[in-house]
Amino acid sequence: MVQVAWLIPALPLIAFAINGALGRTYLKKRTGIIANAGVLGALVVSVLLFVAQLDHAEPETVSLWTWAVSGDFALDIVLRVDALTLVMLLVVTSVSFMVHVYSIGYMDNDPGFWRFFTYLPLFVFAMIMLVMANNLLVLFVFWEAVGLCSYLLIGFWFERQSASAAAVKAFLTNRIGDVGFLIGLLLIWHVFGTLNYDEIFSLAPVVEAARPGILTLICLMLFVGAMGKSAQFPLHVWLPDAMEGPTPVSALIHAATMVTAGVYMVARFNPLYVLSSTAMTVVALVGAFTALFAATIGLTQNDIKRVLAYSTVSQLGLMFMALGVGAFTAAIFHLATHAFFKGLLFLGSGSVIHGTDEEQDMQRMGGLFGKMPVTGATYIIGGLALSGIIPLAGFWSKDELLGATLLSGDLGYLLFVLGALASLLTAVYTFRMIFLTFFGKTRMAAERFSHVHESPRVMTVPLIVLAVGAVGAGFVGVPPEHGLIHNYLHDTFLAAEFAGLVHVPSTVFVLALMAVSTVIALLGILVAYGIFMRRSPAPESVAGLAPPLHALLVNKYYLDDFYDAVLAGGTRTAGGLFAWFDLNIVDGVVNLIGLVVRGVGGGLRRMQTGRLENYAFSVALGTALVLAFYIMMAR
Amino acid sequence: METQDLISILPEIILTVIAASVLMVDAFGGQRTHRSLMGLVVGGSVIAILVSVVARVDATSAFGGMVLTDGFAVFFKVLFIAIAALSIVLAFAQSKDVPFAELSALILFATVGMLLLGATGDLILLYLGVELTSIPVYVLVAIKRDRFRATEGALKYFLLGAFASGLLLYGIAWLFGLTGTTNLADMALYVQSQDASSPWFLLGLGLLLVGLAFKVAAVPFHMWTPDAYQGAPTPSTAFLAAGAKMGAMAGLLRVVVHGLEPWQDMVLPIIIAVAVASMIVGNFVAIWQRDVKRLLAYSSIAHTGYMLIGVAVVHTQSEAGGLARDAVAAVMFYAAVYALMTLGAFAVTFAVERRTGGTDMENFQNLGRTSPLLAAAMVIFMISLTGIPPAAGFFGKLYLLQVAVNGGLTWVAVVLVLTSTVSAYYYLRVVVNMYMVEGQPRLLPVPSSTAISAVVAIGIIGTLVLGIYPTGAIEWAQSALEEVGKLALTR
Amino acid sequence: MDSIPILSIVLWLPLIAAVIVLFLRERRAMFAVAMAGSALSLILSVAVWAGFSPGDGMQFRESFDWLPALGIQYALGVDGISLLMVLLNTFLFFLCIVYAWASVHDRVKEYLFTMLLLEVGITGVFLALDFVLFYVFWEIMLIPMYVLIGVWGGERRVYATVKFVLYTLFGSLLMLVAILALYFVYGNTTGVYTFDILELTQGTYGERFQLWAFLAFFLAFAIKVPMVPFHTWLPDAHVEAPTTGSVILAGILLKMGGYGFIRFSLPLFPDASQAAQTIILVLSVIAILYGAMVALMQTDLKKLIAYSSVSHMGFVTLGIFSFTQQGLDGAMMQMFSHGLVTGALFLCVGQLYERTHDRRIANLGGLAHRLPIFAALFLFFSLASIGLPGLSGFVGEFMVLLGAFVADIRIFGVLAVFGIILSAAYMLWMYWRVMLGSLKEVHRRLEDLTRLETAILAAMALVTLWAGIQPQVFIGIFTADTSGIVQALTATEVSSALIK
Amino acid sequence: MIIPALEYYLVLGAALFIIGLLGVLVRRNLLIVFMSIELILLGANVTFVGFAVALNNMLGQAFVIFSLTVAAAEAAVGLAIIVALSRHRDTLNVDEIDTLKG
């Protein structure tokens, strides 16, 4: 059965190839069908594989071809099928498929339709390969390929300067992370002499014993890559800007799949991470900080998609926090549930944007529920799931994650507080968004408001399907610690257990935590309701409590400006200096040599006066010199 | 005097006879005889070449050691006669403006001098050869009497030349007095048996070297060169560069190889210094030239410098055997190559001069379109002068570099390559003007000259053949030296 | 196969075509002959590939005495290293001549003659097994390149082309002296005077001599590569060169430097190479970062790509002087890839220039609207240039870095990695400003690529992709030969260690 | 045996040589420059003859014959050139004849 695994990436790839080659001239609108078919095929095969592998989750591999052999470096292209891969595959293909379906409706009138449906399967292909990689290099290849696809999709509407800028920003920020990843990869090659997962994992303890500290370095470097891809502070800046892309893209890339690559990778390398407590601590701290940090920004954003974007950053932070305390399963669990409800929220906001004729500013919405009931209902489900209201998907995973954090020791308390605060804020901004968008009096012009309409069936059906997911996906993790997903992934994360990072909570603890979670979430919703529905206190007055703080949040802690000024500006200034240096100094020296030669020639030329007596003088002088030399030699 | 002796100078006699008959035919044949004169010269030259190759004597010398009859002499005889014939053919294109018969005769007389320089084993012959080469050439430079520049160039050349030959003569006088002979080989043998380090010897030696260095136009005795080259009518310049100068080079080689062996420590530094100075001055100053003839004059100074490296190497030591022989062969080969390419370059310049009335860089502009073949030929000559394959100049330089490195003169070889990088600049500037500058010099209604084309064609063929398959020429040069049984070459 | 001098045929076919072209009058006929010549050369070089058995050293050897008087032979042969270069060479030349059909209308005869001559020169460099023959080809190629830039180039073509020639000549002439010195040093120690590259490579040379000779060779190759700070001829030459000139320049000419390092510097002067390692690595890293930084601020498309070449070629030298199998293989792959990708980028710029008559980035913008096919291909090659995994550019860079890490020169590897960020920065920024955003009014009427142009770029794209996905196909050609070089190097390391 | 000693003749030759050389260097008049060159030749001639007698070798004297011949030939050609030149430019001063330079 596993031998057909190559079909999973191949089908989207074929769809990409067909659409890319023929889309512009022949297929046009039909590209949508082909892309959907391809991704659906991948989904079906994934499900079949999952079912077939349900009992034994032993890793299996499919060799394709030899990539390169150079000395003792040899690398084959091999697909890997194991529990973690399959979980990821299911999430990726299913969410992707929904997005594909949805996009047929959303992109209907776009002149770049065929292009869109060329990029999408390519992206899915890259993501599938990323999770199916069996060695670090292939992982890296598609790690970058995913970045490329995000570049293509974010900059899809390339006539917009902002879209192009966002695309470049996304790619570059990712590249910075990738450099870390690449260094980590090279270090692994240097230390382990191999890039294959299994070999690395089995050698890890030996290496740690032989060269203490090197693993920490490697893990941190890899984590830099993960920070880039999964938008962790301080490399998160690309993600909110990436909302310039068409909304389905946001759903696909920036909620469900691409950004999870970092989480996946760290989870994949759990045998390495568990050996380095320093690295783990860093991961956890960065995650927790990012979670809170992004959530605070999310509070003040007015662009519906940007709120979701910061929310994503925040949720990813929570996942890293879980990874950092060794709760790998919890992280993956949250990853999966998050994929559903965040996908749902993004698609829902897309539906809103679609229905309101490209309106994205929540301050100019309100009262849309009546006009778009399906969208509204599913959106609220998604929002509840995100806030972590029992029994929706988000609740289970977030709860487990926070619990694991609390149990992980001294640092855990701090992390837990940060995570809990982030959860609280999550609920606040989520419902701020829901209230501002769907409820209250509309702030749209009457003319425009009257044109607001529910999206077509092809868009709402995916919403409904995802809503079902957002409701039900959490149950794979129920009961806590012993759900389907726990059993399934148990072997994959065995290393954490060996390292003593897994703490089995008592039932009381679980129940208490559930209660606390729920309270936090409800509190958040209540705050949002108070401020944004009842306007007591009014949002403005809350903002007025600490104007500098508010300004800080609205301006995203000025981080973008800082990067623009210091990194981009600095690089350009330096580039300008270098260019000047090159033109005037390096080339100047070259030209100077030419000038000197010319100058010497010009000087010598002046001796050619045209006057006979000077010529004769030259002869005589030469003679005198020759004789003088000889007289000196003779002595 | 024996028959052997006469046979050994048969080519010289033939040339003299041709010169005389040319004058006769012209005197009695009226105005329209230029074509037949040229036929006479070319035919006679071919015969002379054949005779020099075929009519060999058994002995290595004739006239009591005064005339050497070895392969070296034959090599240069063939080369010089060919150069003379080509120069006369080139001059034919201006036969309306100059007294062609006298010009031909003068070239032939000078050639006799060159042949003697190549065959000399005695300082008397050297002196006379130098003078016989120079005096007709003074006239050749001035032959367009109505042009001031021609007479100016000739005057400078003449006065300095006479001055230099005075120095040469004085030096020879001392060498004669201190050794009691003027025969080069006897001189070397005598000195080797005596104490050779007396400063008085060096006085003679130094003046001898100065005189010869002047004739080959080496820095700092070069100053006449650009003026004479530029002032002279182009065919005369061609002969001056390819002929007279190479004749002096042959004479210098003879002196260095046969006579100066005992003084090698003294000869070497001077020649190296002069060579380096020539390369630097020639190449650096040429950068500034706008007149192509003057440019080629400076380049000829630089090429003298290159060849002098080979001359210097004759007296160096190396672990690899046969170095001296290789060094001489390298200079011989280079002389042949240089003669061919410089003749060709001057021929093209001459053609341009006829068409546009000048030899300035501007006159070459757009030649690539107006006369593609001529331009292409010039490109090849320029490439060859630069020393880039597949033109012959490359192998000439390669061989010189090889002997220089072998002789331990690597730093001089480095100077050579660095200065020839500089040379690329000005040679390529000619190409730039022909192809890459949009300009259009005024074209004169002059019919193209078959004579010039023939010289250009021969130059091209020679340059390319020697550049692609130089084996024959190099082996000839090397084998020519096997018979030279003198001290220097048996090491 | 033994009796047919197939390498000579590959080598001289273009010359024959060039000579025939001289006698033709009609443009169509001239192109037919030129294309046939270069196509046959390409096909035959592929045939050589087919008959090539990796790891068996020099193959298809031919030799006869050329200048026995000076110990010079006409000797040809290929091993994996040269074969890959020859393939790249014939491939690019074929495409360039095809491209010229659409783009060159001025002095066609001279153009084709020049191009074909250039092909002969470059092929010869890679095939020669005799030092002098090698040098002859090394220099022969100067003149056609000089003419190519000087005649068909842009406004400052004369300055650029003279600079190019002088710079190159400067380096190569010093190399010539070193070659001659090598000849004698080897001859004096063994008694065998020869220019045979393979034989000279077997010799061992004293340290002092190695240093000097290495320096001379280094200058020649460093200028060709070009390494910082010998690179300033490159931007000028590129900017002024006609499109095909840039393609050849970037595509193959620069590779001669890398080839020289691999073929000559390392085997001939192992001790000197090791002594110079640190300096060269520093220069390489500087080239990578500095080239990228300078590229970032260029306003002229061609100049930008030229500086990107400097940056990319930095990886080549970095790989070579890591003295590891991976580094060397990476350098080879990087050269191959750079040849394809940068060549293609220059083609792209040329096509753009033909349409807009402008290369200043600021004057372009939004061209993707009018030129979708072009936009896609241009993007493809831009991405390949920044080393996107899956395309050829990545393979080389990655393996070079691998080599750097293996060789324990990690700091250079780490620094070089940052070049990857910068390369993405300048390429994408350039692409954004040129292709994306809103279209300028003057460009409303641009036409997309013709079929011919598309086909040329697509062919290059396919090979780029192929080399990215299955690099082993190409690495397999030469890895055995590079491993020989590495082993020889490490062997001397051991021996010199023993001496100490 | 020669009287006085050979050295005296040589000194005379050297003196003529140096005076001639100086003349070439300092004089402006073409003709006088030319005459100075003749002085150099005369100096050489004295040296030759002195050595010839001291060495009992007639070769030295024979050489002087050739030197005379050359001097005559040079005079013929050289003066012809000077005459030809003076038709263009009304000067015999060498430092005024400098259109060719650089």
Added chain:
Amino acid sequence: MNSETLLSLIFAYLALACVAFAVLVIMLRNPVQCALALVGVVFHLAGIFILLRAEFLAAAHIIIYAGAIIVLFLFTMMLLNLGVVERARQFHVQAPLAIVVGAILFLEFVVLTGATITVGAQGAHSPAWVAGQGGNVQALGQVLFRDYLLPFEIASVLLTAAVVGAIVLAKQKPRRPRSSSQMGVGEWMAERYEKAKTREQDPAEPR
């Protein structure tokens, strides 16, 4: 006073006179005077040759130098415009420098005199042999026409070439109606005078 002393005195006079005349050659203003001084040099030199028993050479010097070469000089001076020349500055600007170089050369000779002159191998032409041949002229003839016939012939070729050359330079060009050799000297001088008056530059020679 023995013959040796006498001869030495004669030599001293001749040598000093030679040097004095030589100095005059390079010092006098008027070229004609210079030429006459040169004649003086040649005459005294001939005396020295006689001292050396090279009678033939003494005669040859007088005949060729005084009789031919210097006459040629004088003739040339007659042809050319002397007045201008005489008034002009006689020495170059570089004269001081030139004197320095001359002094260096002189010093070099002085330094050289520190070393003894060891003359070369003795030849076969002892005074006895010369006397046996019937005197200097016969002896020189023997050597010249037997041992050095080839150089002698070459010298003749050289002279021929010089003559041809001189004629070429003197002869007017064919396309001109009348050559200068056909022109009367007075006529020619008049033409030159006109030329000098207008001081026309050669139009083909732009400065």
